[in-house]
Amino acid sequence: LSAAPLVVPSARWATAAAAAAVAAREPPPLRALDVTARSWAEVVDLLRHNSPYGALPGWEARALLVKADAPMLAEQLTHALLTEAQAAFDAERAPLSLWLYEVRALSASAGAIELVPDAPSLHELRRQLGSASLSDHWRAAYGERGDAAHAAALARFSASLAAYAVVCYALQIKDRHNGNILLHASGRLVHVDFGFLLGDTPGGALLPSVERAPFKLTREWLELLSGGDPDAPELRRFRSLCAVGILALRRHAHRLLGVLDAAAALARRGGPAAAALLPLSLIHISEPTRRTP
Numbered sequence: 001l002s003a004a005p006l007v008v009p010s011a012r013w014a015t016a017a018a019a020a021a022v023a024a025r026e027p028p029p030l031r032a033l034d035v036t037a038r039s040w041a042e043v044v045d046l047l048r049h050n051s052p053y054g055a056l057p058g059w060e061a062r063a064l065l066v067k068a069d070a071p072m073l074a075e076q077l078t079h080a081l082l083t084e085a086q087a088a089f090d091a092e093r094a095p096l097s098l099w100l101y102e103v104r105a106l107s108a109s110a111g112a113i114e115l116v117p118d119a120p121s122l123h124e125l126r127r128q129l130g131s132a133s134l135s136d137h138w139r140a141a142y143g144e145r146g147d148a149a150h151a152a153a154l155a156r157f158s159a160s161l162a163a164y165a166v167v168c169y170a171l172q173i174k175d176r177h178n179g180n181i182l183l184h185a186s187g188r189l190v191h192v193d194f195g196f197l198l199g200d201t202p203g204g205a206l207l208p209s210v211e212r213a214p215f216k217l218t219r220e221w222l223e224l225l226s227g228g229d230p231d232a233p234e235l236r237r238f239r240s241l242c243a244v245g246i247l248a249l250r251r252h253a254h255r256l257l258g259v260l261d262a263a264a265a266l267a268r269r270g271g272p273a274a275a276a277l278l279p280l281s282l283i284h285i286s287e288p289t290r291r292t293p
Helices: 011-024 040-050 072-091 122-129 134-142 148-171 219-226 233-251 253-275
Strands: 064-068 103-105 110-114 181-183 189-191
Touching: 072 103, 072 110, 072 148, 072 233, 072 253, 122 134, 122 181, 134 148, 134 219, 148 189, 148 219, 148 233, 219 233, 233 253
Parallel strands: none
Antiparallel strands: 064 110, 103 110, 181 189
């Protein structure tokens, strides 16, 4: 029998190799990287370290979700509308916050969507919390009510909640179940998956929509804002932000109407693929209604 010789390095060599490895901060192999157990900043650091281009200026890592058999043109349209809505909020200096992630439609039913990092869905968060409430999660993550971190996260929550309440009402965005709403680590709500808007519903024309509310506002969210006090400052701020947001969209309605006019014109001319841009009821408008801002 024969065997390959076993080479045992000297203690001095082993110590030097270990020191070099520690100094280089060698990350684990990427194939063994569990991104679900790390923050996005940690993942980016590992990717940069393993990339031959990581030291170049402008290097950037983004996470993308590739989708097929999905209403990608509706996603692209909604992204354009939300971008204009945020521009309207900014123009009025209204502190309302939408999360504008990138959307790239490659066809009517396929494309790529930028993932929102460090933001589990409310469905996943509810599974993790079990019988605990969202208020319990807030205290565990940001401290007790009245703490600076708690107040800052709650302010971000109410600003984003008001922003999405306003746009969901104005654009009739539906299918707002907990799997389509994320909670970012900063406290911001983020809505995703915009396949149904402007009167289109998951049930289609044949089935009445089960979503009759103009926007989603749950008892648990109200409890978080109020802390049990119906006149809590953050709850009053949320109501005020909703009013400010509606007025901002009214003053800048031409921004949204311009996007819809262009989409309707394209849908009328472009055949079946472009028709996916808008619900059927809006494609056959003889002339888009124009309003003076």
